[in-house]
Amino acid sequence: MKYYVGIDFGGTGIKVGIIDENGKIVIKDSFVTDPSKNGDEIVKHIAECTQKVMDDSKLPQDDILGIGVGCPGLLNPETGQLKVVVNIPNLNGVYIAKGLTDILGKPAFLDNDVNTMSLGEFYYGAGKGLKHVIALTLGTGVGGGIILNGELYRGASFTAGELGHVSIARDGKYCPCGNSGCLERYVGRDGIIENFMISKNKGVETSIDKYLEDGEVTPKAIAMAAGDGDALSIRVLEETGKILGSVLATLVNALNPQAIIIGGGVSNAGELILGPARIEMMKLAYSIPANDVVLVKAKLGNDAGLVGSASLAVANLK
Amino acid sequence: MKYYVGIDFGGTGIKVGIIDENGKIVIKDSFVTDPSKNGDEIVKHIAECTQKVMDDSKLPQDDILGIGVGCPGLLNPETGQLKVVVNIPNLNGVYIAKGLTDILGKPAFLDNDVNTMSLGEFYYGAGKGLKHVIALTLGTGVGGGIILNGELYRGASFTAGELGHVSIARDGKYCPCGNSGCLERYVGRDGIIENFMISKNKGVETSIDKYLEDGEVTPKAIAMAAGDGDALSIRVLEETGKILGSVLATLVNALNPQAIIIGGGVSNAGELILGPARIEMMKLAYSIPANDVVLVKAKLGNDAGLVGSASLAVANLK
Incomplete structure (x- = not known):
């Protein structure tokens, strides 16, 4: 059995884990990095954490073939250089x-976390055994990874699959990126909440209050209310799905993939979003590629980041 | 010097030519096939035409490395089997x-003619020297070919790049494919003419009549009138470009290509369409990939089909 290390950046902490060649997590741990240290010191600390996990695993060190790092922000996957690490600016420019x-x-x-999560789903999740897969992550941000002919496709400036800023309407909602109508503003976490609140604040009846934690409306609460039949929540998720589906239809025509995999926190709403998205996608896409694609929820759940990061090593060493 | 044969299907006739490794046409000829013959006889006839062109070229036969066939309609590029050849149904099912x-x-x-034309532009036209290219052909139909990492990407059912049926509006123009709002109905030959005629029939002033051959409004006539300042013609081509640009923006975000190349008869309108398309694409696309892509006219012109077909052999034998 061969093993691969995954390092998953998030906030100021990192998760380190080891997967076997079947994608099963053998061991995992999490650590806090000190963002005030300089870049080299932070890398040294990450290496120490990684060594600790490798030691703790008691695996023969030679059977651990390599290390994949998934990180949000700007980076160069070809040179392994971090460019803009939002929470740890001292890592900017570091060849991690x-x-x-x-x-x-x-x-x-090194690659961005959305690409690594896409690789994780491709090798060990909902895309297992396929060749052409588009993976979308719907969370606070909306990102994507594109795997074609079994390889991650990155594009000319490594932004391929960045579908969050596809404009669905020229005169649509303003997006902080400077554009209007970006997909993220409709199917991302904040966009969904905003759509819900617009109706709620107008006085549309809803049973959402029963599902709130700390009084805060979240996609999770909307999904729970929808699951219990709350009409407003159902409608908001339907509209989310419909907008998602219209963009997916274009991707189906352009790329003729075998599967589109939806992950990230928002995807926990499951068929409440994916159902309407699938109907819209099938309606708008060309029949031949539409009949050959499935739209499914990601499988890796909370381990997506870790398994994904390790999958980057798999992809490079297979 | 190495040489490659291209066979370009069109109507009931075929063009056969030979290019050198720089994409220069050494010799070309055209032949008429008899659609009433059976499939094997038609293939035999095409082979005879090809042998004639090879003989006429006086090239050492061993320096001619292979043959590429570009054909409209349904086919399987992996097995080289024709499925539906519109004008020569006796070829349906033939492993040409x-x-x-x-x-x-x-x-x-064997591949479809839009893919082969895309390969031609990639190797010898506007995409020369690049790695990631999207080529669109705007004619009676609208099709496309996608070349990523230097390879033609075909997708799960060989329909990747079929962008003519991307729906730009849920409640848009009816398309014979059964869908609504297909791109082809706006930026294809008939769609452009239709848009023009709607305004003309309403009495909008235009100097188009000066540019008509046989009294027929064509994209060529509209482009000529626009070039001479006809306001309606300019507006119709602007609208065409704007719709094209909005779809291109999504492709730029999804695929982060280096170039988008526009060919086919409609592309002869040049910057009258590409200008507005570029503005809209740059407006709607995410800034990083938008800054790394160029939108340009195809270079191969009338030889696109022949050079493209031969390029399919180049792609497979390089």
Whole structure:
């Protein structure tokens, strides 16, 4: 059995884990990085955390083939250089892949977390056994990864699959990116909440209050209310799905994929969003590619980040 | 110098030519096939035409490495089988690539004509030297080919790049494909003419009559009138470009290509369409990929089909 390390950046902390060649997590741990240290020190600390997990796993070190790092923000996957790390600016400019390889003596690879999560689903989740897969992550942000002919496709400036800023309407909602009508503003976490609140504030009846934690309306609460038949919640998720489906239809025509996999927190609403999205996608897409694609929920759940990061090593070392 | 044969299907006739490794046409000829013959006889006839062109070229036969066939309609590029050949139904089901190889003793390959034209532009036209290119053909139909990492990407059912039926509006113009709002109905030949005629029939002033051949309004006539300042013609082409640009923006976000190449008869309107398309694409696309893409007219012109078909052999034998 061969093993791969995954390092998953999030906030100021990192998760480190090891998966076997079937994608099963053998061990995982989490650590807090000190963002006030300089870049080299942070890389050294991440390497120490990684070594600790490898030691704790009691696996033969030679059977651990490599390391994948998934990180949000701007980076260069070809050189393994971080460009803009939102919560740890001292890592900006650091060649983290080379740094980890130098210290740990194993090949290390870097990519953005949405791409690594897409690879995770491709190898070990809802895309297992397929060749052409589009994975979308719907959370606070909306991102995507595109796997074609079994390979992650990154594009000319490594932004391929960044579907959050596809404009669905020229005169649509304003997006902080400067554009109007970005998909993220409709199917991302805040967009869904906003759509719900517009109706709620107008006095549309809803039973949402029963489902709120700390009084806060969330996609999770909307999904729970919808599941119990709350008409407003159902409608808001339907509209979310419909907008998602219209963009997916274009991707189906352009890329003729076998599967579109929807992950991220918002995807926990499941068929409440995916059902209407599928209907719209099938309605608007060309019949031949539409009949050959499935729209499904991601499978890896909370481990998507970790398994995904490790999958980046799998992709590079297979 | 190495050479490649291109066979370009169109109507009931075929063009056969040979290009050198720089994409230059060494010789070309055209032949009429008899659609009443059976499939094997038609393949035999095409092989004879091809042999004639190879003989006429006086090239050393061993320097001619292979044969590419570009054909409209449904087909399987992996098996080289024609499925639905609109004007020559007796070819339906025929394994034309194998048939030509058996007779001529050279490797032969089949793909749809839009994909082969895209390969032609990629190797020898506006995409030369690039890695990630989307080529769109705007004619009676609207089709496209997608080349990523230097390889033609075909998708799960070989329909990748079929952008003519991307729906731009749920409640848009009816399309014979059964859907509504298909791109082809706006930026294809008939769609442009229709948009023009709607205004003309309402009495909007236009100087188009000066530019008509046989009294027929065509995209060519509209482009000529627009070039001379006809306001209606300019507006119709602007609207065409704007709709095209909005779809291109989504492709730019999804695929982060280096170039989008527009070919086909409609593209002869040049910047009258591409200008507004570029503005809309840049407005709606995400800034990073938008800044790395160029939108340009195809370069191969009338030879696109022939050079493209031969390029399919280049792609398979390089």
